[in-house]
Structure formats: structure tokens, C-alpha cells
Amino acid sequence: MPLNSIDETFLDRLTAHLPEDTIRPAEARFAEEPRGRWKGAARHVALPRSAEEVAIIVRHAAEAQVPLVPYGGGTGLVGGQIAPEGGTEPLLISLERMNRIRSLHPRENVAIVEAGAILQDVQDAARAADRLFPLSLASEGSARIGGLLATNAGGVNVLRYGNARDLCLGLEAVLPSGEIWHGLRRLRKDNTGYDLRNLLVGAEGTLGIITAASLKLSPIPAGTGTALLAVASPAAALDLLALARSRLGDGVSAFELMSRAGYDFLSEVIPELRQPFETPPDWSVLIEVGLPEGLDPAEALEAVFAEAFEEGLVRDGLIAQSQAQADDFWQIRERIPEANRKIGAVSSHDISVPISAIPDFIPEGIARLARIDSFRVNCFGHLGDGNLHYNVFPMPGRSRADHDHQRSEIKRVIHDLVHEMEGSISAEHGIGRLKVDDLERYQDPAKMAAMRAIKAALDPLGIMNPGAILRERR
Amino acid sequence: MPLNSIDETFLDRLTAHLPEDTIRPAEARFAEEPRGRWKGAARHVALPRSAEEVAIIVRHAAEAQVPLVPYGGGTGLVGGQIAPEGGTEPLLISLERMNRIRSLHPRENVAIVEAGAILQDVQDAARAADRLFPLSLASEGSARIGGLLATNAGGVNVLRYGNARDLCLGLEAVLPSGEIWHGLRRLRKDNTGYDLRNLLVGAEGTLGIITAASLKLSPIPAGTGTALLAVASPAAALDLLALARSRLGDGVSAFELMSRAGYDFLSEVIPELRQPFETPPDWSVLIEVGLPEGLDPAEALEAVFAEAFEEGLVRDGLIAQSQAQADDFWQIRERIPEANRKIGAVSSHDISVPISAIPDFIPEGIARLARIDSFRVNCFGHLGDGNLHYNVFPMPGRSRADHDHQRSEIKRVIHDLVHEMEGSISAEHGIGRLKVDDLERYQDPAKMAAMRAIKAALDPLGIMNPGAILRERR
The missing domain is CATH 3.30.70.2190 (Alpha-Beta Plaits)
Structure with a gap:
């Protein structure tokens, strides 16, 4: 299914159906991502104020077969929020105006928040109600709830409280059909059909756009x-x-x-x-x-x-x-x-292995890397979850550029080892555009086939964040 | 897509590809279910010993377009395990021979068990390794892991440990295509694509057959x-x-x-x-x-x-x-x-509402029922999860049969109230065949459409437990 780049006709039609100032030229910040691997190609961004406005945008994009790339806080590390140059020019949808905490239910340990709410603001609102929203990670000052759910973010409290998906009770989302799914339930138990919530969580915007979420709070430990x-x-x-x-x-x-x-x-x-x-x-x-x-x-x-x-x-x-x-x-x-960024990694790996395999994984990785060249490895992370950030750096006196030609070999060596040890090549950052090839190489073929079937079923035109997770169909 | 009843040709072909004694006439127990609402129509049952044998059965069923109904411990309360008389005659697949605990990993707090393992056996094995498998419910002596996951079972420890889905780290399953998904991961964090695990958990066998699971254990509290x-x-x-x-x-x-x-x-x-x-x-x-x-x-x-x-x-x-x-x-x-069964309920409701709505829900339900007739209500359950079993009984001296003509009105009144209060008409038992109409009435239309699209994508022939959750396509 060929997609079309944004054109004037599309923009005019969309603008006519939305309040003023909803569609804008995209500022430079939208073209950047934290690790500087890609430059975004989108020249226009939509800044909707409600799920209804998101639905209008999706319906028009479907009609014109224009791709949509949802944008949260822009902190993703795998390029899920970036439509790279050279492809079809998409419309970005930033949820930043939808940043309200719609309601807090301390007795139920629930908060209903919009997708554009910043994580720290949600944490603060929970604390003000004497509750804990336990999701916590380095970028919490700018990461937004929609993106955190779309990537099933992890962080430092997963051991006790689980990943983002474990903290989500319900969703409001615009599906690729342009329909709004009103699923903001405040229930701990609800067995009424397929788990669409967990399907959208972690789908990185390829199956729909999350517009609000019902989140699980906890008592603050004494x-x-x-x-x-x-x-x-x-x-x-x-x-x-x-x-x-x-x-x-x-x-x-x-x-x-x-x-x-x-x-x-x-x-x-x-x-x-x-x-x-x-x-x-x-x-x-x-x-x-x-x-x-x-x-x-x-x-x-x-x-x-x-x-x-x-x-x-x-x-x-x-x-x-x-x-x-x-x-x-x-x-x-x-x-x-931050120190890692300043030193400059040759290659970074967000991996997990069964936790009892960690003592073998760490030295074996170092041994295999040593067959390529001399490196410094900074290995750190969420040991309790079996999740390590296993990052490879040049020796003092050498630079990243000295190792450019070895980067793909390094990645392959580490990911092969992870795979041998029944681990995951993306523990908490997601697949985005960075790891599409890796996913094809390491994921179970039956699961890959099921994923492709689900994508084709829910987004038959392929307009939702094309090229993220799954290779774009052409 | 019309399905075909089992015939001799199908049975002969299947028997030729499987070890002796894998296909048998179904004993009477397979035609019964705990509440006596249905009588099963299946006259044959397959008793495979491995995921490979399940895959052979699924591939032949797909070729012949014969429906399959997966069978766990037979304790389900909504008829998901029963193909009622009058429809196409399916093949039952009982997982009872696949009841091994494949491996225990106490250091990782993980157990890998086959779908036919009985819950109590899994609890006991965990305890023998000084760990807790916290899923606990009345039928734990006969319920099997595959069915517990397929229905996302709840029980008494959900408040702290979550539903069955929260206790599942990975799955091995045969998809409707006949492919085996090898997804028995022992990882706490794995963000490699769509959450197929949570899609199969709670799908009641309509999207594939779970053959083994990787389960989360916990430390035993001091x-x-x-x-x-x-x-x-x-x-x-x-x-x-x-x-x-x-x-x-x-x-x-x-x-x-x-x-x-x-x-x-x-x-x-x-x-x-x-x-x-x-x-x-x-x-x-x-x-x-x-x-x-x-x-x-x-x-x-x-x-x-x-x-x-x-x-x-x-x-x-x-x-x-x-x-x-x-x-x-x-x-x-x-x-x-058990007491409820002996008294004989006119109508039973496995519902949940936001927990702060419970104090209003209980008397309002009683008041609305009183407009129909005089009843006794036995309301009990998992208050911490907002999940009540809200069961309606005849007054002393009257019988269930006296109220037969009121049953659907009673159900409607209670479910309407649950819906008004943003609750769920199936908190922990699932939809099965009992609540297909209710699901169509109360579920969000966008979610229903997405569910139908997913079903059609993963099971285009409609052979997997047809008539459960979603109405059978004809």
C-alpha cells in the first residue's frame, strides 16, 4: 500500500476541520532525538487538544493515506518518534497539549491522565494525594505518559512495581480506523475480551494513538x-x-x-x-x-x-x-x-537475560568483544530485572570514530550472546526504527507472523508510525 | 467461513499422523460443566503429549476446517470449554497429559510448566523450592494452568500479586496457523514487539492453544x-x-x-x-x-x-x-x-466496579431487584479488587424454577447497573459462551471491532473455539 507525503491539499483539508493553530510547521526540536542518530523529516506537526481532534486527524490521514508519527516527550532512544529523511513525509502528532490530570481517585489508587502529561507531574500529583506513582526513570522530567506507555518504559522500580504496562489499568486511544476506544477503566479485574490495552502498550504508536490512561497508584511505603x-x-x-x-x-x-x-x-x-x-x-x-x-x-x-x-x-x-x-x-x-554520553559510546545495548545468567553474560561479552578490538565496557543497570545497559566505549586516547567500522560487528556479537542465553535484545527501550533488523533476526518466526497479521488487521493502510517495529510494507 | 463437523475421514487422517491413543471417544466428564447449563456435543477428544502433537492437530483441523475446543481442568463457569449440542461437532483438545513442571528457577523466581499442570501441583512445587506461586482459587485442586491463563483467572491474592496474566512471563502456544510460538522467556523486561502473551492470556482459546507457560514466583513472606x-x-x-x-x-x-x-x-x-x-x-x-x-x-x-x-x-x-x-x-x-450451589442461585454475577462505587452498588442492586420480585442476595468476594460475586437466590420456600421467567431481566438489571457505574460484567470468569450477548451489549464498539479484526487476522478460518467470546461467523 503506497503512502503519500503530506501535500497542500491534505493540509488545507485538515486545517479546515480543526481549530486554528492545531497544525503548525514543526520546530527544530521535533527533528532531533537524544542520541543524534537520525534527523527527522516531518515538516508539520499537529497539536490536538482532545481525543476527538486526534480522531479527526487520523480519519483524514487514512483518507489521504498520509503517514502519522505520534510524538511524546521526545526522549525515546530507538527512533520511534522520528520519521527519518528520505522516506514519505509524515505528519507528526504531538500530544503535549493534552497534559491534564483528569482525575485522581486516592481511595481506588487510580489516576486518569492525558497522554501528554509529563511523568514528573504525574508523580507529584500522586504524592500530593498521599499516593505513589512508581514509574521512575532518568528522563522523567520530560517523558510523557503516552510515550512511556507506547514504549512500555521500565526504569528503576520495576523489580517491585512492574513496567509501565503493569501500571496501566485502562486506555483511551484513537485506533487507525479513526474510532476512539473509550477504555479508561478504573478496575483491577476486567475479563471482557481480548487485552487491547496490553496490545497498544508497547506497540510504539503503530496500532493507534494513546490519548489518555488510567494509571495504578500505590500506597507510599511508611x-x-x-x-x-x-x-x-x-x-x-x-x-x-x-x-x-x-x-x-x-x-x-x-x-x-x-x-x-x-x-x-x-x-x-x-x-x-x-x-x-x-x-x-x-x-x-x-x-x-x-x-x-x-x-x-x-x-x-x-x-x-x-x-x-x-x-x-x-x-x-x-x-x-x-x-x-x-x-x-x-x-x-x-x-x-550522562557520563556515558560525554565519553561517547561506540555501541549501546539495552538487553536482558534470565537473572541467573548474568554472572556468565558479563565476562563472556567482554571476552567476545576483546576478539574484535580493545574496549572499555560500562555495564550497569537494573540487576533485579536481569536488565543491563551493556555499553561499549573506546579505550582512553581513542575515539568513537576509530571504531565506526566495527559497530555492526559489536552489536551482532552482543546480541548473538544475548540470544544464546535466551535473553532480549530490547529490554526496556523498545524496537523503534533502530532495531527493526535485529527483531527480524532474533524474534520467533511464529510471533513475527502474528505481529504482521495484527498490524495488517488493525492498520490495513499502514499509516500508523510506519517503519517502527515492523518494516514498512511497500 | 462454514466449518465442518468431525467425520471419519478427518479422524482417520489425524490418527495416522499421531501416536496411538492420542484421539479417543470423549468420556462423559468432557460433556459436563460445573453449573450444568450446557451439555457438550464433542464426541472425540485429542490428548496430545507435546506442543508438536498439538500443532499436528491444529494443522489438520485447519485443512479440514474442523473446529477445535481446548479443554483444561473443566472448571470454567462460562462455558468456554463446552461446544454445545446443535452446532458443528468439534474436536476437544485436552492438555491433561502435558502436566509436567519442566523446570524451576528459584533464584530467578520462575517456573516453566506445561498447560495441563494442575494449579495445586504448581503451588506445591514452588513451595518445595521455598517459593510462592500466589494464584489461588477455590478450584485449584483441578484447574489447569492452560485454562487459568486462557481465562486470566483471578482468585483471592489478586490484590497483592495480580491476576493470572500478571503472573505469566512467557508462553509456548500453537497458533491457529499450526505454528508453534516458542515464547517461554524467563525475563522481567522484554520490549521486542507486540505483547502476544497478553493477547493469548484471556482469549479463552480463541486465538491459539497455550501449551506451556513461564510463571512468576515470589518469595514466601516471612x-x-x-x-x-x-x-x-x-x-x-x-x-x-x-x-x-x-x-x-x-x-x-x-x-x-x-x-x-x-x-x-x-x-x-x-x-x-x-x-x-x-x-x-x-x-x-x-x-x-x-x-x-x-x-x-x-x-x-x-x-x-x-x-x-x-x-x-x-x-x-x-x-x-x-x-x-x-x-x-x-x-x-x-x-x-458450595453453599450457593446447594441453595441454587436464580442468577449469578461475576462483576467488578471501581472500588469506591461498591458501597453504592450493593444497596442499589438490591433496590432494583426488589422491583422485580423478592429475593435473597448473597454478595461476597474480592473487595480489594472491586470484584463481587453478586448472586441472587429465591426466598426461603421458593425455588429457582419459580423465577425462571425473570432470569434474563435480573441479569439485565444488574449488568445495566454495573455498566452505569463503569464496571465490568465479567471480572474474573471470562466471557465464554455465557456472556457473548452481554459483551456485544456493553463493550465499547471500537474495541469490539478491533477484537473481531484480530480474531479474523490470527484465525481466518475461525477454527479456534468458535462461539466463545465472539459470536461465530457463518
């Missing part, structure tokens, strides 16, 4: 505690996790692994950041716990630390004595991506 | 406690839930509401069951908590009780001092469905 512990090895970190969970159960909300490279990169490019350890440990973990009344989080962490020290799992450690100290620990973890 | 508390009203019960969760957080794993009718029915038809209260309270809740080390569950419940008593939410209560006593409390809750 007390939280944070510790930064130097562990003997990744295997010891896993034993520590098992120990902590056997003592504190679901109370463990974050369990983040960091390697020495992370600390070294921080001192190299963000020297003003205060480092907690005198000598950075080879491996360390940041633990956060949230506990019910009657338990002192610092004491509970102290007890876990003592037992883990006894067992030789932990070599050194710091337990935050104040919120300020906890924030300092988190700064270390959260500024690693 | 200590558990159980209390049975008489509350002032359903509204007070909700306040008690909020209070308990603010004190104990996620520690509250079950919160079950019971009405006086439940106790009365039990003394009427199961008089040998020891009742905990001298005078049955109008409303009571069964609370179970699972807490980490350092907290005494009985003490924690005592503190919640004292505070709730102070606030006038709770009038009387019992905190289990032993496992035997906790089991006694659970007996009350778990034998209510």
Missing part, C-alpha cells in the same frame, strides 16, 4: 532506606538480592548494579560530582527499600549488610543516614548515562 | 496472619482496607467481603461447618497479610483492629492464633460457593 554496597562480583550481587528479598520480601524496590567503569567515567567527565567511595569498587549495588510501619529501613538494611558481609558477598558499604545522602547515592546511578 | 473482622458496612470495609494498606502496604494479600447471607447459607446447607461468630455479622471481611521479617503478623493485625475499632469501622473480630484457626476462617470464605 519508610524508605537506601544503601550503596560494594559487592564481590555480579554473582555476589545476585546472592545479595536473594538475601535481601528473603528478609524484606517485596520491600526491595530498586536493585541497581554499577561497575567500576561507571565511577571512573563520572570522575573523568563530571569531576564535580562527589563520589561516595574513596576507591571505586569493581562492582557495587544501589539498593532501595520501602517498608511498612514498625520497621526501620536503615536498621533493616544494616541487618542485611551485616549478614551479607558475614557471607563474603559484600565488602564495604554505606547506608544513607538522611534523604540528602540517599539523593547523593542516586546521583551516582542517575548521572552515569 | 510470616502470615489472618483475621476475620465484623465491619459496620461495605463503606467501613473500604476504610478498613485503606487503613490496613497505609499501615502494612503491599503486605495485605487478601481482603474478602462476606455478607450475612453467606453465613446463613452455610448454616442452612453445611450445618457441620463450625461458625466463628455466635451471631453472624451483616458484613465481615477476611484479611490475610504476609509480612517481612521483624514484624509479627498477629500483632500487626491486632494494631489495625484496635485502630479500626476506635474509628468505628470494626465491631468485633477474631485474629487467628494458629494455622488451624486461619484455615477455619478460610473455610468459611471458600465454602460459600
Whole structure:
């Protein structure tokens, strides 16, 4: 099905059916993405104010067979929000004007928010109602709910609270037919037919445009505690996790692994950041716990630390004595991506493996990379979820450009290893346009066929974010 | 697309491609279902031993356009496992021979089990590995994993651990094309394309046959406690839930509401069951908590009780001092469905509403029913999930048959009220064949259209459990 680039006729017709200033020339920000891999080709953006306006846009796009690319906070790392130059020129749809928190239901632990709401604003609104919206990640100050759901975002609290999909109870969305699905349910149990919600969550805008969501809130734990512990090895970190969970159960909300490279990169490019350890440990973990009344989080962490020290799992450690100290620990973890960007990765991999495979995966990856060339690997991430950001950097004195010719080999080597270990080549960032080839290579063929059938069934014209996840049909 | 009934040619061809004794005449048990609403028409059942054998069956059925009806433990309450008499004669596929626990990964909190495994066996295997598989419901001694996932079963621990879908990390399934999807991942994070897992979970066998699943286990809480508390009203019960969760957080794993009718029915038809209260309270809740080390569950419940008593939410209560006593409390809750069956319901409703709507829903339902006739309502269930079993019984001295002519009006009145209150007409039992009309009446039209498109895309011949969830295309 050939798609058509935007033209004047289309723009005129659309403008005639929408309030003034809904369609605009796209500013430069819409053509950029965080890792600078693509330059967007869209020259026009729609800024609708309601699901009804989104539906008008979708119906006109379907009629004219013009592609639509939905745009959230623009923080995606795999190019799902970017229509690259050289293809058909699409219309961007930014949901930024639909940023209201429509209602809060503290007794039900539910918030109804529009797709354009910024994550931090949702967190703040929940907190003001004495509730927790636990989705938390580095870009929370600009990422928007619609994009977070479309990519099934992860972050640091997945261990306890799940991914974005686990925090979503219902959706309002415009389907490729132009119909609005009114599915903003506030129910914990609803077995009335196929799970369209989970199909749209993670579909990266290729099956419809999310316009609002019903989100699950949680009680705020009575007390939280944070510790930064130097562990003997990744295997010891896993034993520590098992120990902590056997003592504190679901109370463990974050369990983040960091390697020495992370600390070294921080001192190299963000020297003003205060480092907690005198000598950075080879491996360390940041633990956060949230506990019910009657338990002192610092004491509970102290007890876990003592037992883990006894067992030789932990070599050194710091337990935050104040919120300020906890924030300092988190700064270390959260500024690693920034340090990585400043150093400049040759290749970044957002992967997951079964968590018991992690101690084998980390050194095996390093060994296989060493057959290509000398690199520094900064491996860090959400150990409790088996999700590592396994990023490959040039040795000091060399540059990214020196390794340009090796990039695809590096990626292949790491992804092949992930695949051998029954892992995922995209743990939390999605497929976007970056990993379309990888998906074809590694995904189960029966699932690929089912995905293509679903796409063709729900979006027969192929207008919804063409080229994301699935190769564009021509 | 017209389907064909099983004939000798089909059976001969299938038998030739499968090991001996895979296809058999269906015993009487396959024609029955728990509520006695339907009599099954299938005269043959396939008992495959592997996903490969299931795939052979599906491919032959597709070729001959013979319908297939997957069969788990036969405990479904909406007729999803029954092909009623009068239609095309299908082949049943029972997964009961595929009942192995393929592997257990305690460090990862994962179990890989076949679809025919009985829930209780999975719970026991997890416990033997010092882990919890939290799915728990009355029929756990005979319900099988495949059916539990196909219907997205709920039960008593959803408040803390989620529905069946939340406990599933991956699937192996035979799609209607006859291809096997090898999706038994042990990953907490995997964003590689559309969520086919959640599409099959809850599809009641209409989009494929689940042959094995990767299931999420949890640490066993250090200590558990159980209390049975008489509350002032359903509204007070909700306040008690909020209070308990603010004190104990996620520690509250079950919160079950019971009405006086439940106790009365039990003394009427199961008089040998020891009742905990001298005078049955109008409303009571069964609370179970699972807490980490350092907290005494009985003490924690005592503190919640004292505070709730102070606030006038709770009038009387019992905190289990032993496992035997906790089991006694659970007996009350778990034998209510049996008592209901002995009394004989005029109409049963598995509904959910936003939990803050429950205090209005219960009396409004009773008031609307009273306009039809005099009834007894036994309303009980998973209050923490907003899921009530709202069952309507004849007054003493009258029989179900006296109300036969009112049944559809009763159902309509209750479901209309649920719909007005933005609830679900099937909270945890599914649609099956019982609620196909209700689904068409109450479901959002855009979602219905999307469901039909998905069904047509994945099962273009319509051979997979035709007539369940969606009306059979002819």
C-alpha cells in the first residue's frame, strides 16, 4: 500500500476541520532525538487538544493515506518518534497539549491522565494525594505518559512495581480506523475480551494513538532506606538480592548494579560530582527499600549488610543516614548515562537475560568483544530485572570514530550472546526504527507472523508510525 | 467461513499422523460443566503429549476446517470449554497429559510448566523450592494452568500479586496457523514487539492453544496472619482496607467481603461447618497479610483492629492464633460457593466496579431487584479488587424454577447497573459462551471491532473455539 507525503491539499483539508493553530510547521526540536542518530523529516506537526481532534486527524490521514508519527516527550532512544529523511513525509502528532490530570481517585489508587502529561507531574500529583506513582526513570522530567506507555518504559522500580504496562489499568486511544476506544477503566479485574490495552502498550504508536490512561497508584511505603554496597562480583550481587528479598520480601524496590567503569567515567567527565567511595569498587549495588510501619529501613538494611558481609558477598558499604545522602547515592546511578554520553559510546545495548545468567553474560561479552578490538565496557543497570545497559566505549586516547567500522560487528556479537542465553535484545527501550533488523533476526518466526497479521488487521493502510517495529510494507 | 463437523475421514487422517491413543471417544466428564447449563456435543477428544502433537492437530483441523475446543481442568463457569449440542461437532483438545513442571528457577523466581499442570501441583512445587506461586482459587485442586491463563483467572491474592496474566512471563502456544510460538522467556523486561502473551492470556482459546507457560514466583513472606473482622458496612470495609494498606502496604494479600447471607447459607446447607461468630455479622471481611521479617503478623493485625475499632469501622473480630484457626476462617470464605450451589442461585454475577462505587452498588442492586420480585442476595468476594460475586437466590420456600421467567431481566438489571457505574460484567470468569450477548451489549464498539479484526487476522478460518467470546461467523 503506497503512502503519500503530506501535500497542500491534505493540509488545507485538515486545517479546515480543526481549530486554528492545531497544525503548525514543526520546530527544530521535533527533528532531533537524544542520541543524534537520525534527523527527522516531518515538516508539520499537529497539536490536538482532545481525543476527538486526534480522531479527526487520523480519519483524514487514512483518507489521504498520509503517514502519522505520534510524538511524546521526545526522549525515546530507538527512533520511534522520528520519521527519518528520505522516506514519505509524515505528519507528526504531538500530544503535549493534552497534559491534564483528569482525575485522581486516592481511595481506588487510580489516576486518569492525558497522554501528554509529563511523568514528573504525574508523580507529584500522586504524592500530593498521599499516593505513589512508581514509574521512575532518568528522563522523567520530560517523558510523557503516552510515550512511556507506547514504549512500555521500565526504569528503576520495576523489580517491585512492574513496567509501565503493569501500571496501566485502562486506555483511551484513537485506533487507525479513526474510532476512539473509550477504555479508561478504573478496575483491577476486567475479563471482557481480548487485552487491547496490553496490545497498544508497547506497540510504539503503530496500532493507534494513546490519548489518555488510567494509571495504578500505590500506597507510599511508611519508610524508605537506601544503601550503596560494594559487592564481590555480579554473582555476589545476585546472592545479595536473594538475601535481601528473603528478609524484606517485596520491600526491595530498586536493585541497581554499577561497575567500576561507571565511577571512573563520572570522575573523568563530571569531576564535580562527589563520589561516595574513596576507591571505586569493581562492582557495587544501589539498593532501595520501602517498608511498612514498625520497621526501620536503615536498621533493616544494616541487618542485611551485616549478614551479607558475614557471607563474603559484600565488602564495604554505606547506608544513607538522611534523604540528602540517599539523593547523593542516586546521583551516582542517575548521572552515569550522562557520563556515558560525554565519553561517547561506540555501541549501546539495552538487553536482558534470565537473572541467573548474568554472572556468565558479563565476562563472556567482554571476552567476545576483546576478539574484535580493545574496549572499555560500562555495564550497569537494573540487576533485579536481569536488565543491563551493556555499553561499549573506546579505550582512553581513542575515539568513537576509530571504531565506526566495527559497530555492526559489536552489536551482532552482543546480541548473538544475548540470544544464546535466551535473553532480549530490547529490554526496556523498545524496537523503534533502530532495531527493526535485529527483531527480524532474533524474534520467533511464529510471533513475527502474528505481529504482521495484527498490524495488517488493525492498520490495513499502514499509516500508523510506519517503519517502527515492523518494516514498512511497500 | 462454514466449518465442518468431525467425520471419519478427518479422524482417520489425524490418527495416522499421531501416536496411538492420542484421539479417543470423549468420556462423559468432557460433556459436563460445573453449573450444568450446557451439555457438550464433542464426541472425540485429542490428548496430545507435546506442543508438536498439538500443532499436528491444529494443522489438520485447519485443512479440514474442523473446529477445535481446548479443554483444561473443566472448571470454567462460562462455558468456554463446552461446544454445545446443535452446532458443528468439534474436536476437544485436552492438555491433561502435558502436566509436567519442566523446570524451576528459584533464584530467578520462575517456573516453566506445561498447560495441563494442575494449579495445586504448581503451588506445591514452588513451595518445595521455598517459593510462592500466589494464584489461588477455590478450584485449584483441578484447574489447569492452560485454562487459568486462557481465562486470566483471578482468585483471592489478586490484590497483592495480580491476576493470572500478571503472573505469566512467557508462553509456548500453537497458533491457529499450526505454528508453534516458542515464547517461554524467563525475563522481567522484554520490549521486542507486540505483547502476544497478553493477547493469548484471556482469549479463552480463541486465538491459539497455550501449551506451556513461564510463571512468576515470589518469595514466601516471612510470616502470615489472618483475621476475620465484623465491619459496620461495605463503606467501613473500604476504610478498613485503606487503613490496613497505609499501615502494612503491599503486605495485605487478601481482603474478602462476606455478607450475612453467606453465613446463613452455610448454616442452612453445611450445618457441620463450625461458625466463628455466635451471631453472624451483616458484613465481615477476611484479611490475610504476609509480612517481612521483624514484624509479627498477629500483632500487626491486632494494631489495625484496635485502630479500626476506635474509628468505628470494626465491631468485633477474631485474629487467628494458629494455622488451624486461619484455615477455619478460610473455610468459611471458600465454602460459600458450595453453599450457593446447594441453595441454587436464580442468577449469578461475576462483576467488578471501581472500588469506591461498591458501597453504592450493593444497596442499589438490591433496590432494583426488589422491583422485580423478592429475593435473597448473597454478595461476597474480592473487595480489594472491586470484584463481587453478586448472586441472587429465591426466598426461603421458593425455588429457582419459580423465577425462571425473570432470569434474563435480573441479569439485565444488574449488568445495566454495573455498566452505569463503569464496571465490568465479567471480572474474573471470562466471557465464554455465557456472556457473548452481554459483551456485544456493553463493550465499547471500537474495541469490539478491533477484537473481531484480530480474531479474523490470527484465525481466518475461525477454527479456534468458535462461539466463545465472539459470536461465530457463518
